[in-house]
Amino acid sequence: MSSVDNRYTLREFVEQTQQRDRGEGFFEMESPRILEVNLNGNFVWSKMGSMISYLGNMKFEREGMLDKGLGGLFKKALTGEGARLTKVTGNGKVYLADYGKKIQILRLDNQEIVVNANDVLAFEPAVTWDIKMMKRVSSMMAGGLFQMTLSGTGMVAITTHYEPLTLVVTPNQPVYTDPNATVAWSGTLSPNLKTDITFRSLLGRSSGESFQMEFIGNGFVVVQPYEEVYHSEG
Template sequence: MNRYTLEEFVQNTQQEDKGEGVFELETPRLLEINLTDTIWAKTGAMVSYRGKIKFEREGVFEHGVSKMFKKMLSGEGTSLMKATGDGKLYVADQGKKISILRLAQGESIFVNGNDLLAFEPSVRWDIKLMKKVSGMLAGGLFNVKLEGPGLVAITSHYEPLTLIVQPGDSVYTDPNATVAWSGDLKTEFVTDVSFKTFIGRGSGESIQMKFSGSGFVVVQPFEEVYTANGNQG
């Protein structure tokens, strides 16, 4: 167990400006946002802030009628908050590891709705409803497509692993352990009853996500289980 004097503790844990831009990792699990205008972040992710920052919950029609209906149909959704102003905003999500992605113009990525932490307003986004599979997951599954340019912060339980997908060499993953994947991949759900005693939860059969084409898939060594309202259980 580490023991510090008060002075030593402050020196070892104090915030430092690294000059890395809008998104800056203070620790592997705490994101500093150097706010000068507007940012979107997951509701409830704010840990601390300094400066003049105004917070607003995502309005029902904030992002248009079509996205509102998609959230209603999915039965769940990542609730967003808008932070506007000038200051430093610190966000985190249950101690999960944070990765910062810089999307170039035209680049896109799909992120599990529960693993999206924050993104710049220049990033275009839309909700992607996955094909429903009866009894697949408690609460269902939805993802957010994000298209650059701009910065996106995603989270994972422990260290993420990126798997490369190539034509003729598909990758299969557990939906509950899937964090993100590149925007050009083809996705579908497949089932394998013979594997039901080894993988998959609560469905009586193994439900897997199949990724085909050229790109990558990000997984985590942890299965996130969702309740009926889409929150992590």
């Protein structure tokens, strides 16, 4: 290496990768795969295990088993579903990420969106949330059964594997998706489950294309170019 070669120095690396304040508010995209949350004595709900760093004084509390009532306790005890949340309170900055998945920030304005519970990274305390299980799915899929309904006004951060695709649903144009590739849909839609034995026979698959989610009405569906396999947590 030449003695006058100043490339790839530690100083250059730090300058290129260091944290930068962009003044975007409560949620700030530090990078496409890292979310910065600016706390000023308030709190944020985040996916358990998503914290990668923080600056300042922070308190982390696991969402209690009874926070959503006996129904929530029953769901967790029965399925071990992984939609566990951490309440982060304090003053400073907390950085969140989820296995390098791409982050999408959504601002709800008195709106409702349903997100695969595993793909919810964080949301403001003003947003109302509930966890529900899709009917008829539990007997066909092991894990990934739960959706989180987020409603009201506030910021929500969700994650996708690679670039998401949003499909518009109209009464004349229903949309069918692979459950393992389905990330979210508008609260105006209620998906049905459509079994197709032909796909299973042709493709030799025991899940995924052997049944699809059917969306009919007015709204949108978000899918990702990746079929996520879910594992129940004890």
